Amino acid sequence: MTDAPLVIVFDVNETLSDMSPLAAWFEEVGAARLLAATWFAGVLRDGFALTAAGSSAPFADIASESLREQLRGVDLARPLSEAVEHIMDGFAGLALHSDVAEAVRRLRASGFRLVTLSNGSTGVAQRLLSTADIGDEFEMLLSVEDAAGWKPLRAAYEYAATACSVDAGDMLLVAVHPWDIDGASRAGLRTAWINRGGDAYPGYFRAPDLVLASIGELEAHLRRE
Amino acid sequence: MTDAPLVIVFDVNETLSDMSPLAAWFEEVGAARLLAATWFAGVLRDGFALTAAGSSAPFADIASESLREQLRGVDLARPLSEAVEHIMDGFAGLALHSDVAEAVRRLRASGFRLVTLSNGSTGVAQRLLSTADIGDEFEMLLSVEDAAGWKPLRAAYEYAATACSVDAGDMLLVAVHPWDIDGASRAGLRTAWINRGGDAYPGYFRAPDLVLASIGELEAHLRRE
Numbered sequence: 001m002t003d004a005p006l007v008i009v010f011d012v013n014e015t016l017s018d019m020s021p022l023a024a025w026f027e028e029v030g031a032a033r034l035l036a037a038t039w040f041a042g043v044l045r046d047g048f049a050l051t052a053a054g055s056s057a058p059f060a061d062i063a064s065e066s067l068r069e070q071l072r073g074v075d076l077a078r079p080l081s082e083a084v085e086h087i088m089d090g091f092a093g094l095a096l097h098s099d100v101a102e103a104v105r106r107l108r109a110s111g112f113r114l115v116t117l118s119n120g121s122t123g124v125a126q127r128l129l130s131t132a133d134i135g136d137e138f139e140m141l142l143s144v145e146d147a148a149g150w151k152p153l154r155a156a157y158e159y160a161a162t163a164c165s166v167d168a169g170d171m172l173l174v175a176v177h178p179w180d181i182d183g184a185s186r187a188g189l190r191t192a193w194i195n196r197g198g199d200a201y202p203g204y205f206r207a208p209d210l211v212l213a214s215i216g217e218l219e220a221h222l223r224r225e
Numbered sequence: 226m227t228d229a230p231l232v233i234v235f236d237v238n239e240t241l242s243d244m245s246p247l248a249a250w251f252e253e254v255g256a257a258r259l260l261a262a263t264w265f266a267g268v269l270r271d272g273f274a275l276t277a278a279g280s281s282a283p284f285a286d287i288a289s290e291s292l293r294e295q296l297r298g299v300d301l302a303r304p305l306s307e308a309v310e311h312i313m314d315g316f317a318g319l320a321l322h323s324d325v326a327e328a329v330r331r332l333r334a335s336g337f338r339l340v341t342l343s344n345g346s347t348g349v350a351q352r353l354l355s356t357a358d359i360g361d362e363f364e365m366l367l368s369v370e371d372a373a374g375w376k377p378l379r380a381a382y383e384y385a386a387t388a389c390s391v392d393a394g395d396m397l398l399v400a401v402h403p404w405d406i407d408g409a410s411r412a413g414l415r416t417a418w419i420n421r422g423g424d425a426y427p428g429y430f431r432a433p434d435l436v437l438a439s440i441g442e443l444e445a446h447l448r449r450e
Contacts, residue, residue, distance in 0.1 A: 034259040041266035046427065048273035049404035053377040053411050057429040069425050152278040179274035186278050200294050202271065204282040 005172035005190055005222070007164045008107060011151075012118035012125045015176045015194060015215075017094040025090045030077030039070050044179075047119060051149035058145060059120040064088050092124055096132045097196070099214040106219045108137040115140045117160045117173075119150045140164070152183020161189075174218065178205045185209075192218060230397035230415055230447070232389045233332060236376075237343035237350045240401045240419060240440075242319040250315045255302030264295050269404075272344060276374035283370060284345040289313050317349055321357045322421070324439040331444045333362040340365045342385045342398075344375045365389070377408020386414075399443065403430045410434075417443060 010016055019040070023033035043063050050056055068084045076083050108114055114137055116125050122143045129135040140163060144150045147159035161168045168188035175181055181191045182205035193201065193208035194215055201207065212218055235241055244265070248258035268288045275281055293309045301308050333339055339362055341350050347368045354360040365388060369375045372384035386393045393413035400406055406416045407430035418426065418433035419440055426432065437443055 032259055034257055034263065038259065038263040038266055041263055041270050045266050045270040045273060046404060046429070048270060048277050049377050049408065050429070052273050052277040052374065053404075053408040054379060055407075055411065062427075062429055065427055065429060069427070072425070149277065152274050154279060179271060179278075182280075183274065183278040186280065200297070202287075202290055202294070204271070204275070204287055204290060 005112070006170040007113045007115060007166055007172070008218075009157075009160055009171050009173045009184075009189070010114065010116045011173070011175035011177065011180050012116050012128065013120055015174065016096055016100050016116070016125075017128055018097045019091075019094060021090065021094070022087070025087045028077075029071070029083035029086055031071055031074045031083070035070060035074075039067055042066050042070070044119075047150045048152075048179075051153050054149075056144070056149045059118075059150075060088075060124075063091065092127065094128060096128065096134075097215070099196075099216045101132050101134050103215040103218060104134050104137050107222075110219055110223065112222070113164065114138045115142055115160065115164060117142045117144070117151065117156070119144050121145060152179050152186070154183070154187045157184055157187035157189055172209075172222075174215065178202050181208045182206045192221075230337070231395040232338045232340060232391055232397070233443075234382075234385055234396050234398045234409075234414070235339065235341045236398070236400035236402065236405050237341050237353065238345055240399065241321055241325050241341070241350075242353055243322045244316075244319060246315065246319070247312070250312045253302075254296070254308035254311055256296055256299045256308070260295060260299075264292055267291050267295070269344075272375045273377075273404075276378050279374075281369070281374045284343075284375075285313075285349075288316065317352070319353060321353065321359075322440070324421075324441045326357050326359050328440040328443060329359050329362050332447075335444055335448065337447070338389065339363045340367055340385065340389060342367045342369070342376065342381070344369050346370060377404050377411070379408070379412045382409055382412035382414055397434075397447075399440065403427050406433045407431045417446075 022036040026036045027033050043066055046062050071083050118125050122141045125141045142160050142163055144156045148155040161171060172190045172192060173184035174192045176194045178201055181193050184191050185206040191208040192210040192212055194212055210221055247261040251261045252258050268291055271287050296305060296308050343350050347366045350366045367385050367388055369381045373380040386396060397415045398409035399417045401419045403426055406418050409416050410431040416433040417435040417437055419437055435446055
């Protein structure tokens with residue numbers, strides 16, 4: 001990257017929030033731990049399907065209804081409604097990854113404008129960030145609920161650029177999900193892929209501009225430019 | 226439905242092919258049976274993401290690369306490349322559901338035009354149908370590889386209508402996946418959801434015109450009209 005970005009756009013679910021406790025909550029209600037990943041992939045699959053078909057639905061609606069359907073065939077340790085509620089409550093109350101809070105404060109102190117752009121609701125992001133006392137570091141918390149569809153639709157990123165009054169090229173998207181990097185890149189944003197687990201990046205998606213093992217590495221990379 | 230459809234459009238993966246052996250193949254290479262569903266949901270998630278972002282990639286490319294990535298962290302019973310090959314070979318050689326062959330012959334004998342429209346390749350559909358000796362019942366085997374993106378993109382269904390020289394409203398899409406029913410409905414097709422497992426239909430997707438427990442029930446429904 002040749003220019004420092006004016007606005008850093010953070011994805012929320014799994015990029016800022018630590019979703020690893022999810023598997024334990026599935027186990028607590030009597031479901032297999034591995035179902036957590038299946039469920040989350042299915043939520044994105046269905047949200048992306050609606051977006052590809054020109055429509056949309058709230059993340060929480062798809063998440064809770066598909067969770068109910070997925071748990072329906074499982075021999076649960078508690079009634080189905082309570083199991084769904086237990087996992088959805090947990091999801092809404094996730095904590096930040098350990099590398100986030102300090103990194104966010106340093107980026108803000110260095111003068112970068114910070115926003116979030118989530119396929120989930122603004123409320124979930126608000127709760128996540130204010131619980132960790134970093135809500136004030138962000139200029140805006142944006143949700144695709146106010147855009148034409150979910151990320152990775154081009155219009156979702158353009159909505160964020162418009163909200164921030166900058167060109168897409170003056171934004172840097174920070175995300176753990178390759179599909180988000182790909183969509184942001186196609187929309188003209190610069191991109192930083194956070195790869196905490198040492199995963200391989202899929203060759204069928206556009207490559208990120210930066211690959212970092214944690215958000216903590218971001219500020220040093222941007223300062224060097 | 227008030228008019229019998231001129232063209233019946235069958236989805237292929239899981240609608241015609243029986244994917245239940247997949248779990249056993251995961252187990253044979255030393256992976257958890259449940260990973261089969263996680264993998265398939267992730268393949269669709271990534272394919273839909275590319276489609277939503279205005280791009281596309283071949284199903285087999287996404288399937289094999291994401292399978293490799295998913296198995297990379299597993300303590301496998303054989304080398305990674307062989308494990309990927311074992312499951313992909315199995316996927317390419319799936320058999321039909323037991324309700325398909327006879328139902329297809331009866332529909333064709335009743336005068337309906339039959340085609341397939343798959344997010345996978347035409348080759349996989351060709352092998353699936355010719356192995357069961359029903360390849361000749363189909364007028365065309367269509368793949369989104371020749372369209373602007375994967376189903377449920379509107380243009381994917383419109384591509385099929387153009388290929389068949391009919392209006393979208395003169396086609397009936399037959400599929401097990403609610404996202405396919407939703408997309409086809411938005412594109413103006415009539416729809417039949419095959420619900421072999423007694424699942425609940427997601428409220429966030431457009432409802433099907435017909436709900437059937439098997440493809441075998443389709444001809445009686447259409448004849449009655």
